[in-house]
Amino acid sequence: MISNYMQQVSSYLHNSPLNNIPYLVPFIESCIQVLTGPITGIRTANYWVLVVIDLLIIGVLFIMTFRGRPEFGMSGFLRFAFPKELFTNPSTKTDIKLIFANNFIMPFVNVAWRLTAIFFAGILLNCMITVFGPPLKIFEWNKVTLVVFTFLLVFAEDLGFYLCHLAHHRIPVLWAFHKLHHSAEVMTPLTATRNHPVEFMLIPPSKALTGSLVLAPALYLFNTMPSTLEVFGMTLASATFAFFGSHLNLSHIWLVWGPRMQRMFVCPAQHQIHHSSAPRHHDKNMGGIFSCWDWLFGTLYIAPREPESFALGVYGATRQPHPGLISAYTLPFIEAGRACLLALTACRAALRGSWLIDRVQARLSRRQTIAASSSLPTSSMPTS
Numbered sequence: 001m002i003s004n005y006m007q008q009v010s011s012y013l014h015n016s017p018l019n020n021i022p023y024l025v026p027f028i029e030s031c032i033q034v035l036t037g038p039i040t041g042i043r044t045a046n047y048w049v050l051v052v053i054d055l056l057i058i059g060v061l062f063i064m065t066f067r068g069r070p071e072f073g074m075s076g077f078l079r080f081a082f083p084k085e086l087f088t089n090p091s092t093k094t095d096i097k098l099i100f101a102n103n104f105i106m107p108f109v110n111v112a113w114r115l116t117a118i119f120f121a122g123i124l125l126n127c128m129i130t131v132f133g134p135p136l137k138i139f140e141w142n143k144v145t146l147v148v149f150t151f152l153l154v155f156a157e158d159l160g161f162y163l164c165h166l167a168h169h170r171i172p173v174l175w176a177f178h179k180l181h182h183s184a185e186v187m188t189p190l191t192a193t194r195n196h197p198v199e200f201m202l203i204p205p206s207k208a209l210t211g212s213l214v215l216a217p218a219l220y221l222f223n224t225m226p227s228t229l230e231v232f233g234m235t236l237a238s239a240t241f242a243f244f245g246s247h248l249n250l251s252h253i254w255l256v257w258g259p260r261m262q263r264m265f266v267c268p269a270q271h272q273i274h275h276s277s278a279p280r281h282h283d284k285n286m287g288g289i290f291s292c293w294d295w296l297f298g299t300l301y302i303a304p305r306e307p308e309s310f311a312l313g314v315y316g317a318t319r320q321p322h323p324g325l326i327s328a329y330t331l332p333f334i335e336a337g338r339a340c341l342l343a344l345t346a347c348r349a350a351l352r353g354s355w356l357i358d359r360v361q362a363r364l365s366r367r368q369t370i371a372a373s374s375s376l377p378t379s380s381m382p383t384s
């Protein structure tokens, strides 16, 4: 009923004079969708399922930690799950502002998202056909192959996320944008969308690029197009990882796996370490779902069972670089511009350096040639 009512509001807006103002109606619609999403399920069909799963995990953790202690009870649970100081922190207020503002910018971000796994898989498939000949199409999809495909696709996409994340940490121009995510001083699920639109533009195409490494061979070998298995309105893989607390990665909950499991899967405690401003945690734990990438590339930091003491924030920063929405959007562009200028200056110096070396070498070889020709025993040469 509420969905129908929202559709009526939407058609009324499109037929109203407001529709003449560019971007205004889509902006109002996206704001309404954000506000009513938890009730209507528009764009967030799995919203409530995830909330229930996360609350169950937090509940089990609460029972395990506080059983028999004075804090054990409903009010204690609410303080444990939703600490007031987290949700009233200025950093969280910036998170909320970004959620609304990013919705306005999303139509522009969506343009980059047209670079899907299907797009890249099409290019890769053409390359495979050129090298190996026409598609074999020798297999049929069944439940087992679809489950394997669903998880392999997530695995491959997670590599794309890791590489994109690593690039955002190692390349100064990209770090300028990713720094916004790291300037969060407290972690709540709202921090999950504390990202600059430029970063939001780059992540899905990166995942799509590596996802195509699984999709293209599947298109080459199987008779029909594959489809990922879905449960609770999300892919089977997302639902499975949700039960392991993947949606609590952006939270204050110190949920930790054993050291062996931590080499394969990211746990929320690992991601908290990723947001730490302590030098020992710098550039660690960049995986999204799988931590094996961190293990392989040497960026893994195993979270201890007991919470470590550290402050969240940008490594080396002495004050909050993004205290509000304006600085959150504009400062990354200024810092990226500075990083570009520095890189250009370094390139010019390097080029000038090599040009100088070339000139010096050319001059030296010319001198040697002259010296060699002048040292020829001209007096002993036979004269006619």
Ligand SMILES: [Zn+2]
Pocket (backbone or CB within 6 Å): 165, 169, 178, 182, 274, 286
């Ligand atoms: Zn990061």
Ligand SMILES: [Zn+2]
Pocket (backbone or CB within 6 Å): 181, 250, 271, 275
């Ligand atoms: Zn994060």
